[in-house]
Amino acid sequence: MAHKGHFPSGDFCIVGAHESPRRRAPGIHPFQIHAEVIAEALADAGLTLEDVDGFATAASFPSEAGWQLNAVEVAEYVGIRPTWICNTDNGGAAALAHVGNAVAAIQAGLCSVVVVSYASSGRSWPLAAPDFNSGQTGPGQYEVPFGMSTISAHALAAQRYMHDFGLTSEQLAKIAVQMRSNAANNPHAMFREALTVEQVLSSAMISTPLHKLDCCVVSDSGGAIVVTAKDRARDTRRGGPVVLGYGEALGQIQMNQMADMTTTAARHSGARALQTAGVTIGDIRLGQIYDSFTITVALTLDALGFAPRGEVGGFIDDGGITPGGRLTLNTDGGGLSSNHSGRRGIYALIEAVRQLRGEGPGVQVANPDLCLVHGTGGWLSATATLILGAQQ
Amino acid sequence: MIEMTSVLPVKDETSEPWFAALNEGRLLIQRDPVSGKAQFYPRARVAGHPDRLPEWTEASGRGTLYSFTVVERTVHPQFRAMAPFVLALVDLEEGVRMTSWIVDVQLKDLRCDMPLKVVFREVHPGQILPCFTVA
Numbered sequence: 382m383a384h385k386g387h388f389p390s391g392d393f394c395i396v397g398a399h400e401s402p403r404r405r406a407p408g409i410h411p412f413q414i415h416a417e418v419i420a421e422a423l424a425d426a427g428l429t430l431e432d433v434d435g436f437a438t439a440a441s442f443p444s445e446a447g448w449q450l451n452a453v454e455v456a457e458y459v460g461i462r463p464t465w466i467c468n469t470d471n472g473g474a475a476a477l478a479h480v481g482n483a484v485a486a487i488q489a490g491l492c493s494v495v496v497v498s499y500a501s502s503g504r505s506w507p508l509a510a511p512d513f514n515s516g517q518t519g520p521g522q523y524e525v526p527f528g529m530s531t532i533s534a535h536a537l538a539a540q541r542y543m544h545d546f547g548l549t550s551e552q553l554a555k556i557a558v559q560m561r562s563n564a565a566n567n568p569h570a571m572f573r574e575a576l577t578v579e580q581v582l583s584s585a586m587i588s589t590p591l592h593k594l595d596c597c598v599v600s601d602s603g604g605a606i607v608v609t610a611k612d613r614a615r616d617t618r619r620g621g622p623v624v625l626g627y628g629e630a631l632g633q634i635q636m637n638q639m640a641d642m643t644t645t646a647a648r649h650s651g652a653r654a655l656q657t658a659g660v661t662i663g664d665i666r667l668g669q670i671y672d673s674f675t676i677t678v679a680l681t682l683d684a685l686g687f688a689p690r691g692e693v694g695g696f697i698d699d700g701g702i703t704p705g706g707r708l709t710l711n712t713d714g715g716g717l718s719s720n721h722s723g724r725r726g727i728y729a730l731i732e733a734v735r736q737l738r739g740e741g742p743g744v745q746v747a748n749p750d751l752c753l754v755h756g757t758g759g760w761l762s763a764t765a766t767l768i769l770g771a772q773q
Numbered sequence: 774m775i776e777m778t779s780v781l782p783v784k785d786e787t788s789e790p791w792f793a794a795l796n797e798g799r800l801l802i803q804r805d806p807v808s809g810k811a812q813f814y815p816r817a818r819v820a821g822h823p824d825r826l827p828e829w830t831e832a833s834g835r836g837t838l839y840s841f842t843v844v845e846r847t848v849h850p851q852f853r854a855m856a857p858f859v860l861a862l863v864d865l866e867e868g869v870r871m872t873s874w875i876v877d878v879q880l881k882d883l884r885c886d887m888p889l890k891v892v893f894r895e896v897h898p899g900q901i902l903p904c905f906t907v908a
Contacts, residue, residue, distance in 0.1 A: 517780055523871065526902060528780070530847060537840040540842060588846070588860075637872045642839075642840055
């Protein structure tokens with residue numbers, strides 16, 4: 382269904398952004414990382430905590446140290462007294478959804494300066510958590526007792542895409558290899574050493590057809606951005622990229638409810654983002670796309686329409702994600718090589734801001750005017766897509 | 774008290790009949806009494822029509838393999854000792870998809886869309902679950 386209302390394309394800016402350089406932080410509570418990245422993002426914007434009247438975060442894993450009222454908990458810890466909070470949790474899409482929600486809230490007059498932050502000790506948190514997206518209650522009681530894990534959920538999608546369209550493990554491996562190459566110059570990337578297709582294919586098989594190196598890194602980190610209206614952005618230190626378009630969509634969460642495992646809700650969130658921005662997929666040459674696994678990227682490239690339906694394998698073989706090719710992708714090394722502590726959307730968003738400012742730490746595109754950012758949450762469950770434009 | 778890390782189903786009023794039928798070697802699904810459309814997983818109401826109560830019906834147990842993954846490594850202690858196992862999504866001929874295991878099949882013979890039939894196995898001690906094998 383198309384938006385009936387008018388999205389305020391270009392009226393809101395991201396005026397501050399900061400990604401924690403932390404990747405391994407044993408003994409550090411995630412709220413400490415929230416405070417660190419919020420301070421840095423506000424300093425980047427030339428604002429102080431007193432300017433902040435809106436706050437958004439999502440945390441419901443033990444490694445995020447957030448429980449039911451997590452936005453309230455983090456706001457209390459950091460000392461924010463917002464007039465608007467947002468606790469929307471669609472997983473890896475959450476930070477993008479928070480930007481969409483922040484635009485709506487500021488437009489409605491509920492607040493004026495919104496901080497979106499995220500932090501998680503995905504690697505080092507001492508409390509064990511089962512690797513299941515939903516518990517064994519309610520809908521999950523028909524799936525979790527069979528051992529459906531995060532990687533297995535994605536492996537099932539990979540198997541079916543391979544069956545339907547002939548995608549190969551080599552083509553998936555090329556995604557991991559390209560992300561590693563993009564990370565080579567990023568001083569904070571978790572892994573920077575060159576990687577080969579052979580190394581990916583010979584890494585441990587976890588859940589067929591996905592190998593260990595088809596999976597993202599597991600880090601401890603965090604990030605924050607600051608969103609405000611364009612008129613207010615003029616008072617900030619640097620201004621910032623503008624929000625041109627936004628879309629969100631839901632798929633499923635139990636894998637037995639996913640009607641077609643070869644595509645995701647990105648089809649809908651992407652179409653809405655492009656439509657609200659008034660651009661087409663052909664205009665997009667730079668993207669930050671959620672890469673929890675190599676297959677996540679492949680499905681999303683297909684769903685967003687970068688590759689013709691079913692042809693993402695050929696798209697990769699033809700250099701479709703090589704820098705300077707059809708789509709320069711995950712320029713900091715993405716989740717596959719740089720940073721993935723949990724809900725990675727925030728890092729994709731921050732890298733988009735860095736690219737549009739000409740400050741990418743990995744591969745910097747020359748003077749980009751547009752960047753697509755895409756978050757995928759849960760198990761190919763919920764998506765959000767943003768189109769950002771260079772500062773006007 | 775059920776441990777947070779347990780994988781055993783926490784049964785409820787809706788799921789009790791489904792699990793009870795498994796112990797009798799029967800696989801139940803639900804139907805919308807108005808449209809006749811099958812529904813899985815079981816719910817208290819018809820998905821998309823919360824004003825309707827679904828009806829239980831016995832599935833034939835025949836289906837096809839929509840997708841599968843051989844789980845070779847897992848961090849979860851309750852599954853580590855079971856690996857490798859074949860986690861699958863199975864399309865029942867009634868038109869619903871369910872999560873299951875494929876058992877008694879050579880791994881090299883696994884193919885998407887292969888015909889399957891239900892078998893009932895004690896996957897966890899005391900817990901019979903519907904699994905599938907070659908039809």
